[in-house]
Amino acid sequence: MTNLKKVMLFCHRWLGFISGLVVFIVALSGCVFCFQDEIQDAMYSYRTVKQQSKGYVQPSELLASVKKAYPKASPDYIYYYGVERPAGVLANLGAEGYEYVYLDPYTAKITYHEKPQTNFFIIVEYIHLYLLLPPAIGKWVVGIAVIIFVVLMITGIILWWPKRKTDRKRSFTIKWGGRWRRFNYDLHNVLGFYATSIALLLAITGLAIAFEPVSKAIYNVANLGRIDYKSEVTEPKSDSLKRSGLAKQPVIDMAFAYARKQVPNAQMFLIHNDPALSGTIGVGAYAKSMHYSHADGFEFDKYNGKLLKTYDYEKKSAGLKLNEMNYDIHVGQILGLPGKIIAFLASLICASLPVTGFIIWLGKRKKGKPKKERIITHRRSRKHQMQKI
Structure with missing residues (x-):
């Protein structure tokens, strides 16, 4: 392994430790929120007339x-x-x-009312956006974790990408009948690879929802930096x-x-x-x-x-159209039900990556112990058990 890859591996590991829990919560809550309209329509009669x-x-x-x-x-x-x-x-x-x-x-008759903060999916949304922290703090905690996650996905692809063509077929498939460690390794790397493109899209659209500078950057890039579109985002008074x-x-x-x-x-x-x-x-x-x-x-x-x-x-302009599509892209509904399924699966994989990555780290740490040290530890453990008996 080259020195550059060693540095990247070090950064990948420790950045994963820093952001892992937040990424897990944000991605899992995103899974739940993807189908909130369909679930609420099925549960609550007041949502139809x-x-x-x-x-x-x-x-x-x-x-x-x-x-x-x-x-x-x-x-x-x-x-x-x-x-x-x-x-x-x-x-x-x-x-x-x-x-x-x-x-x-059709009649203006009130059929139902609620405080938004009591709705389960609004709570899930606030977990997703702010971790239930004050919005001014929570959006930065989530935003920084998402940015770190983007870096992790990019460095993960670079570290994992097979050097030889002969290894690619094996690297792009999960070995279902293999040992647990190999199976977990494949879950982390193979699923992570297939989810990367969708996960990057979800991350960017999520950052655009939370941070106006990101939304403005998307607007300017889509419009190729032209300034004659500024009048369309100026609200009249x-x-x-x-x-x-x-x-x-x-x-x-x-x-x-x-x-x-x-x-x-x-x-x-x-x-x-x-x-x-x-x-x-x-x-x-x-x-x-x-x-x-x-x-x-x-x-x-x-x-x-x-x-x-x-x-x-x-x-x-193309920039304004893209920004207005942002929510629909983020939850996958821009492509209808298939899009929501894709967003759900990608979010579920993203939630699994901190878990499988942590298991890989634990396995390497245990494997990295000298044999003599492992024997001594085993003997001490046995002796401790005998003393209890």
Whole structure:
């Protein structure tokens, strides 16, 4: 082994010790979260509704229903998830936190409500993102561990890659009938090799979710560094001093109607009704229910309903499209159910790598003991057992 590979092996081993536990937890929680929509749909009846011919009620009716149940609530976000799914309103209750309210989108009747932090999969998500630590601390602990894991995958491939062509067939397959140590070694190396490309993709998209600089870097690289796209990520703001021509009907209803007319085939709509900062109301129209890519967007002045900006999906830059696909790529749903299965298996393999790697290290440590030392240790152990008897 060359000196360079010795250094790489040393780094691979000790970086694995440093990040192993965090990687195990993050990868395992990622496995659980991959199918959260399918599992919750199967478990909870409130996640589906019967489609009706009369169409959706207006967003203002949903807000009125929530305000009646929670007078102090500030409904920040409204979701129309699909024709056979409930509408959802995220209500800000101030010091009491948030309440997520599900409503029938055809009648505005509340069907279920919960605090997000009590939902099992939200807890799993926070474990995945922050290890249940304060977000400002947890995201750095997870982020650093993920970066280390990326280094581990690259150094692992370099260290393991077979030199001779004749060894490659043996190296790329698991010896199922072999001894336990060889079987564990193959699990670590062979499965690690096959999962590397997907694991790198999951790691990069995860870092982009946690860290805005990573997201910006992806945006700039995809756009080849061109600066003329910056206007598309600049959010418009209402001039609160110019309130002339106030809308005759709720702006939120006008905004929703306009978005539906412009994107009639959209299956899901997200309305942000948090105008405190920008003074705008925005509507996102998504091509597919429960998928957060392929969206058109519209921003309106909250006072007079004037259209301030349009985000036409076909005109978006490659960088913006890629960033909007980030979540769907990260959980695998960009490819539908097969993609989720691939993401699940890759995450499961990633969770196993710290375990199999630790077992390899233990085996080498035991194997590395001089024979005489092992005999003495064995005799001492036998003597200790005899004394107990």
